[in-house]
Amino acid sequence: MDIIPPSGVADESTEVVATAIAQHERWRYPGEMTRTHEKVRYSPESKDGGYTPVTAASGVEQAFKFLEGRWKLVILFHLFGGNMLRFSDLERAIPAVSQKMLIQQLRQMESDGIVRRIVHHQVPPKVEYGLTDWGQALCPALDALLRWAAARDPRESP
Numbered sequence: 590m591d592i593i594p595p596s597g598v599a600d601e602s603t604e605v606v607a608t609a610i611a612q613h614e615r616w617r618y619p620g621e622m623t624r625t626h627e628k629v630r631y632s633p634e635s636k637d638g639g640y641t642p643v644t645a646a647s648g649v650e651q652a653f654k655f656l657e658g659r660w661k662l663v664i665l666f667h668l669f670g671g672n673m674l675r676f677s678d679l680e681r682a683i684p685a686v687s688q689k690m691l692i693q694q695l696r697q698m699e700s701d702g703i704v705r706r707i708v709h710h711q712v713p714p715k716v717e718y719g720l721t722d723w724g725q726a727l728c729p730a731l732d733a734l735l736r737w738a739a740a741r742d743p744r745e746s747p
Contacts, residue, residue, distance in 0.1 A: 655698075
């Protein structure tokens, strides 16, 4: 690769190069090539915004991972509609779930950003759970999934 000296330098003798370096002038590459040694700190967005079969399957798989767990969907349906429920109310609403499992499921959904936990500092302690806006946005998707499952003809067995 040829290195082109800064503008105004015609002779490539040792003196000229030493002078250019001493003056901290920038050397140019032919055609001002882009630098590739720097890390790209962003991921460029796709132009069409569409999904390929692989990316669509991966995205749906990731969405299902947020909802996997025996009690997460039951908890979600109790919290839909802006309901804020205390932990004890959720325990009563879902009597088959153990306290440990309910706590685990709520913590996972809280860390995923689906559920928000509000602690009221009082005696006795009061903790309420509700859906975040992102969690509430699941309602139409789950309703559509419910309608899809109900539309299946029971005579068609696998």
